[in-house]
Structures are given as C-alpha cells and as structure tokens.
Amino acid sequence: MSTSIPGPDATSSAERAPLLVVDDIRISYPGRRGLVRSTPPTEVIKGVSFDVGVGETVGLVGESGSGKSTIGRAVLGLLPITSGSITFDGRPMPRNRQEQKWYRRNVQAVFQDPLSSLNPTMSIGDTIAEPMRRLLGMNDRREITAQVHHLLDSVGLSVRQSHSYPRELSGGQRQRVAIARALAPKPRLIVADEAVSALDVSTQAQIVNLFADLQEETGVAYLFIAHDLGVVRHMSNRTAVLFKGDLVEWGDACEVHDHPEHPYTQRLVAAAPVPDPARQRAKREDRRAARI
Numbered sequence: 001m002s003t004s005i006p007g008p009d010a011t012s013s014a015e016r017a018p019l020l021v022v023d024d025i026r027i028s029y030p031g032r033r034g035l036v037r038s039t040p041p042t043e044v045i046k047g048v049s050f051d052v053g054v055g056e057t058v059g060l061v062g063e064s065g066s067g068k069s070t071i072g073r074a075v076l077g078l079l080p081i082t083s084g085s086i087t088f089d090g091r092p093m094p095r096n097r098q099e100q101k102w103y104r105r106n107v108q109a110v111f112q113d114p115l116s117s118l119n120p121t122m123s124i125g126d127t128i129a130e131p132m133r134r135l136l137g138m139n140d141r142r143e144i145t146a147q148v149h150h151l152l153d154s155v156g157l158s159v160r161q162s163h164s165y166p167r168e169l170s171g172g173q174r175q176r177v178a179i180a181r182a183l184a185p186k187p188r189l190i191v192a193d194e195a196v197s198a199l200d201v202s203t204q205a206q207i208v209n210l211f212a213d214l215q216e217e218t219g220v221a222y223l224f225i226a227h228d229l230g231v232v233r234h235m236s237n238r239t240a241v242l243f244k245g246d247l248v249e250w251g252d253a254c255e256v257h258d259h260p261e262h263p264y265t266q267r268l269v270a271a272a273p274v275p276d277p278a279r280q281r282a283k284r285e286d287r288r289a290a291r292i
C-alpha cells in the first residue's frame, strides 16, 4: 500500500479487558460420502487460542487455506467448533434465539465482496436501517432515518445515497455501506474478513483509514482477517499468524512483523512489501504523543 495509514492506538493489550476469548479451538469439516470413494472429516483448525480486547484490533494472517476464514466464521457463530471454547464478554456462544440475537447485535461482520453480501433489491438506506429494526428493536421512522444519515456521514457517503442501490455504487462505496450496516446495531466487535482485499490500492488505504477512524469514534474492536501483512501490520495492536490451522506466532503487532520468530512468519514478512516502516513508526509516536 502506498498511501499512509494511521497506526493503532497505543493502549497496551495488558490494559484492555478481554472481549473475545478463543481458547484451544479445533474445527473439522465433515467428510463426504461418495458412491466410489468417501473422504473422512478434515481437521482444519488444530487447537488455536487468542483473544481480542475491548476496542482492540487483532490481525489474523496466514496464506490461503491456513484457516483464517474458518476461525472468522466460528467466531460469528456460523460454524460449530469440535472442542475448545469461544467466549464473548464472558459468555459462551449463543445456545438459543434470544442469545443469538444478543450475539448478532454485538458481533458483526464485513466480508470481502460487498456486492454479494448486500441485498441488490434493497436501497442503501433500507440496508442500513434493517439491523436497527431487527436487532435493536427500533421502530420510530424519524429516529431510524436520523441514525441512517449519521452512519452514512460517518462512513463518508452522502445522505442522497440512501436512495441508491448497491449496483449504482463503486466497490469502495459498497464497502462503506457494508461497514455502515455492520455498525448500525452498535456492535462491540466486527469480524472483517478480507474486507479490503478486493479493492484497488488507494481505495484500500481509504477504507483502512475509515476502519481506524470509526474505531476511535465508537470503540469497536476488530478481528481483522487478511493475507496482506502490510495492511495487518498497520491496523493491528496484536497479530496472530496461522499456518495450516496452527497458531505459530501471536503477540504485539510491531514485534511480530518487525522481529518474527517463527520461520513461517519470517517467510511471510520477507514476501510482503512493507512501504515505509520508519514513517509509520513516526506516525504512531505522533498519535501516542497527542494522547498524553
């Protein structure tokens, strides 16, 4: 990425209360029964533990097939785990509809391809309003419209665009809508799964900046899944490195990226173009100083 990106805030992970705790999880995909040949279940996540603190960004990196999206889907409650546990705000994963609604309100997602995750027949305004009605139980039209306009403004879209449809927007604008929709129920965690991967480089930088600004504004935490180490390095407070379903490195993002210990992380870092680390470090220092 060539455009400058703000670094994460300077609060250390030790100072943050844990929000999401993933403890020694294992996940298998079921095998397939064929007429000629059957395949056994495949374990793709092999005992992974990490946590995300309140208002923190944790980056989850690894090459294609390492299991990043599988973990993301398990955290979203879309995939069962075979063993271990996932707790959010001290509570286990939801077991009934009422708990599911609470969980969905608190844990939202932004995916790679907004065109397929947005309903093409729904206007942008209705798309953002829908989770307010369904998850927050809001029904006052004026209040909903005011919130939709506020969210459109927060993600850098104009109020006029509430009447547009997804196909009328650019890829970057659609991802802004997906982010506004994710923020609508006031979640405490957003799972961003390759949320900037499909965008061109300058739009990527704008959306990464937007994620950072919205975190400052709302205090939302991110599990930021990406294969691009450069993006993750600048977004994250801590980074988890996955290799074939194992967590091979986990800790402070700068440490992991600047002094990788595991040979796999070293290979990933060596392969990733890092634009200007000194400049990014200076920016982070500026932000830290501005807070004191």
Ligand SMILES: Nc1ncnc2c1ncn2[C@@H]1O[C@H](COP(=O)(O)OP(=O)(O)OP(=O)(O)O)[C@@H](O)[C@H]1O
Residues within 6 Å of the ligand: 029, 030, 044, 062, 063, 064, 065, 066, 067, 068, 069, 070, 071, 227
């Ligand atoms: N529905 C499925 N059924 C069976 N195996 C699956 C399924 N989805 C993923 N897998 C396998 O699980 C492993 C992890 O896949 P996953 O999509 O989580 O990796 P990833 O790191 O997110 O990769 P990418 O960056 O390409 O999205 C891969 O070996 C993949 O082939």
